[in-house]
Each structure stands twice: as C-alpha cells, then as structure tokens.
Amino acid sequence: MLSLNSTVRIVYRNPATFFGVHVTSTPLHLTYYQLSLASGQIQKFYQSRKSQRKLAVVVLGHQVPLYGGVSVLGNTQEHLNSVALPLNLTFVVRSRAFILGRLVKSKFYRRIRCSVTLHGNKLGKHLNLTDSCVYN
Template structure:
C-alpha cells in the first residue's frame, strides 16, 4: 500500500532536484584588524560562494581567496609583531648588501696620511738633532801655532828670466814647522792647507803645501811643510835690497798661508768647517842659513 506523499515531504525533497542549486555553505576568514596594534582584534570577511552550475566561477573564487589570504599575511606580520621578554616589539633585521669600496679607500687614505706624517716628523726630529750636534761642534776650532822656519838654502844673484831679460834671481829652500791641536771632544778633523807662500814685495818667491791628514779628537800634532823656490826673477824689486858690511843681504819676507779643518760630526750629513789665515813677517840674512823662531806674537791669525 502506497502512502500519498504529503506536502511537507515534497517540500523537503525539493532542494535535491537537479534543476536547483544545492545549499551554499558560508565560511569566514579571520584576519587581524588594521586598527589594532597588538594583533588581538580581528575582522571577519566572508569568502566567495561556489556554485556547481558555474565551475569556472568556483576555481576563480578559490584562486581569489587564496591570493587574498596570502595578501593578508604580510599585513598581519607587520601589525601583529611578536614581543620579547621585556615587552618590546621585535624587529626584523634587514640585511643590506652593498659595496664597501668607499670605506676601504678612506682607510687607505688615512693610512697614507699617517705614514706621510710619520716620515715628515722623523725628518724634522732628525734635522733638529743634527742642528743641535752641529751647534755643539761649531766652537771647536783647530788651534795652529807657527813654531819655526828652517832655511836650508837662500841665495840672490844675477841672472836672466826665460825670455832673456837680465834681473836678480832668488833661490830658496826651507821647512816650516807647525803645531796643530784638535780641541773637539767627540769627533776628529781632516786638516789641510792652501798653498804656503813666501812673498817678497808682492812676488811669491817660494811655495809649499800641507798634505791632508786626519787628526783624532783631543790630540796635538806637529807637521812640516816643505817650501821651495828656484830661480825666481825679482825684476825691479831686487834693487831695493839692503846690503850689509859683509855683503850680506837682509831680505824682508812675508809668510802667508791658510789652514783648513773639517770635522765629520754625523758622517757626511753634519760637518763643521773652519779656516785660519796666518801671516808672519820675517827677515832672512842671505849669508847665513839658520832657524828662525816664532812666538805667539810673531804672527797674525784671522
């Protein structure tokens, strides 16, 4: 026996007919509110509906919701920051990559400046040191004393020069004795001389030269200079010579020379140089060869 379908049964079965769409289920996505700083408040947004009769719409809805959900996550990450133990919000560390050539160039430039300043400072200090040493060694001048002139041969006679002009001729041969003292306490000296000249009436009648030598500090040394002149023409100057009773001739002469000394204080970088000009007047008797002594007042030093 079949029962007649009631109106309520027909109504309950109506939604299952294929001509009508099934009941749509509604779901919600919860995301943090933009106005909340702590991430506690959230907003509810309805998701798009899917319809069996429009398949493309369903796929589009799923893609749209997925993209919308993924777009919400960064916002939630920015707004809903985590907090540390002290209650301060944690910040993400941003790693920045870039070239540091500018900083390297600054460091290289700074190092070069420091090296240049160090070199300049060393040069200045060394220069000041050299000046101090030079000033300390400057007062130490070589002391020269003329002791004697030993005459081996002295002769004046008539003759002729190289061109045949008749005139008085002079020959001289002797040795000059000098005493040189180096008062420097911390360096030796190199001693030499300019030509040692024996002059008669502005004519150089004999000459010699002190050979260069080295003299240690705080030392005294006696040196000899050989002076010689052979057949030196006197021309008109010979007429003024004084002749003695025994035909002896008194010849006034002048001994002129310069002694040079050089001290190497700091190698060749710092040197001290001194010159001493010496002039000694004397008279020589042409008939007797003897030693002429000198004292402190016999010569002029400058």
C-alpha cells in the first residue's frame, strides 16, 4: 500500500488584451507507467484579461494498492537513498473565451505532461518541473 501527498504549483497567465477566459481542467494524475498513484483537481476559475494567478493543487493518493506493480519499493528501509521512481504527471487545461458576449466562443486546450523522478533521499524537498514538462 502506498500513500502519496504532494502539492503542484502552477502559474496560469492570460495574455489576451480584449477578453477574459473561463478555465477548467481534467484531474491531475500522477502515474507510474499505467498505475495511477495519486490525483488532484484544479477548481474552476475566471481569469481576466492581461493577468495571471498562482494555483496550488493537492495531488493525493491514500492507501493505493500496488500488487507488485512497483517492485523498487519493496524492502526500501535499508536502501532508501538509492530508490529512484520515475513518475508522470498528466493533465489538460481547458480555457474558454466568450469574445462577443456569447456570440463567438473560442476554446484553448493545452495538454501538459511532466516527467518526474522521485528520489528516496530527496523526499519532502521541492522539485522544479519547469524543464521537465511538455506542452501540447
């Protein structure tokens, strides 16, 4: 069984000069290959034109059964410093703009996938994901 508690900080920026956007998101999934270890959700919000905001999203997994899926975690008490677990953080940010009232509606979707390596000797420390994310 695995419990995982982490916080993902995101800066959302709206560079548009004429309209604000309504922002939603799919759940943030933290996975080890195809095994989902934790998830979190961004709350809906409205971002006005030419502004930005910082979001903090809790990505939580409580008592996730592993069933032998993560073999590197077996018997880690002796060699915690040598454990390295490759994880993926994936989610989609959906922005919707109503440009002329509700007459013209534009949608902007951005898929985000971040490769994270969880090291046993760096548990509880901040990890910068700026260079490890791919935006589609």
